[in-house]
Amino acid sequence: MPLVYLPGSERETSERQRRARKIKPQYAEGRLVKVAYANNQPEAELIEALLLEEGIPSMMRRSGGFDVPDFLAAGPRDVLVPESGAEAAREALTPPAEAGERL
16 A cells, blocks of 8 residues: 555545644644634634635634524634644734834
8 A cells, every 4th residue: 555645536624624624733732722812703714714825723603692593604703722832823823023113
């Protein structure tokens, strides 16, 4: 059995497998901590995608007091990451400083 895929014999991979390949193991340890707040589900999904591109796993949950299924995609969300990736996540979500701007 070959250890590589032959041309034309590639197995289809699921979205879950593609996402798992992007995650860096050093960012996947510890308890979950909140690193961002989103006004709705699409905004939270955008934040999750930005973090995944940096190799940081994340998940979203409805913010306290808004856990009502009737809201569907509306309502605020918290974005959570493992503790080991929290600092990297905050750094990835911080907008870059302008060239003329001083910190």
